[in-house]
Amino acid sequence: MKNVRALVMLLIAAVAGLGAVALASRWMLDRSSSPTAKVAVASVDINLGQRLNPEFIKMVDWPSGSLPPGAFVDVQKLDGRVLKTSVLRGEPILDGKLTPLGTRGGLSAVIAEGHRAITVRVNDVIGVAGFALPGNYVDIIVSTQQDKGNKGNTDDSISKIVLEKILVLAVAQEVGRDETKPKVVNAVTLEVTPEQAEKLDLARSVGTLSLVLRNQVDTVVAPTIGVTKATLLGEKAAPEVAPVKPIRTHYVARRPAAPRDCIGVLSGVLSSEECF
Structure with missing residues (x-):
């Protein structure tokens, strides 16, 4: 009885194994028989602003049913185009990652429409120890002096965030976005609007800048x-003392007495004067 039961279990296991093999084979056949198309992908890591050439691109097979929108099937159409975002090796090169036709390479190709690029001098402290890399966003703090006429304060120093969420386009002369390698540089290029460019230029001329x-x-x-x-420091401002108003003294001039009629009175040897 035990031998029969063991044989039944072996038979079931064999059938299940054969079924799994059959399903796997069918899946492999279906996959191999599905139509594919050649798609252009990056053969190396490509930084933003670089002009494409055939050395940066290779064609690979891609299932036709899952082609990414904007993919290129002709490598000749990519010759001379400029990337506005970084592309990693093996990543498809899509039309949305390219600048318009006729754009020349360089940093100017990746500046958003209506924006400008401005460079500020930094050090290892201001530049967040080298972690402010291309593609990151920073806030900008200015440390300066307030106007002297501001409520008569003796200490006019102030630190204030003047710009928020500013895109870092490049550090020094590099636009690569390898966020795993901090790099201490002496200049950072930021993408700003014209109004923000004016604020930033004034801020760096009146005080010290810091990136956050x-x-x-x-x-x-x-x-x-x-x-x-x-x-x-949590200090309380000194209470304002109201100025003392001068006391005005009013002087009243004494009027001269009105003239009166007087007569002399003799009483014996005494004399007096009576006025009325």
Whole structure:
């Protein structure tokens, strides 16, 4: 009885194994028989702003039913085009990652429409220890002096965030976006609007700039009033003393007495004068 039961279990296991093999074979045949198309992918890591040439591209087989939108099946159409985003090796080159036809290579090709690029000088502290890399977003703080006529404060120092969520286009002369390798540089190029460019240019001329690295997906704007030495140390402002008003003294001139009629009175040897 035990031998029969063991034989039944072996038979079931054999049937299940044969079924799995048959299904796997059928899946492999279906996959191999599905139509494919040649798609252009990057043969090396390509940075933004670079002009494409045949050395950067290779054609690979891609299932026709899952072609990514904007993919290129003709490598000749990519010759001379410029990337506006970085592309990793093996990644399909899509039309949405390319600048318009006729665009020349370089940093100017990746600046968004209506924006400008401005470069600010930084050091290892201002540049967030080299972690402010291309593709990151930063806030900009200026440390400066307030106007002297601001409520008569003796200490006019203030630190204030003047610009938020500013895109870093390049560090030094590099636009590569390898976020695993911090690099300390002496200049950072930022993408700003014309109004932001004016603010930034004034800020760096009146005070010291600092970059604050922020999360790339954080879009919350946090308006601040700035920090002074008094608010930093928790000091209370001295109460304002109202100016003392001078006391005005009014002098009243004494009027001369009106003339009266007087007569002399003799009483014996005494004399007096009576007025009425």
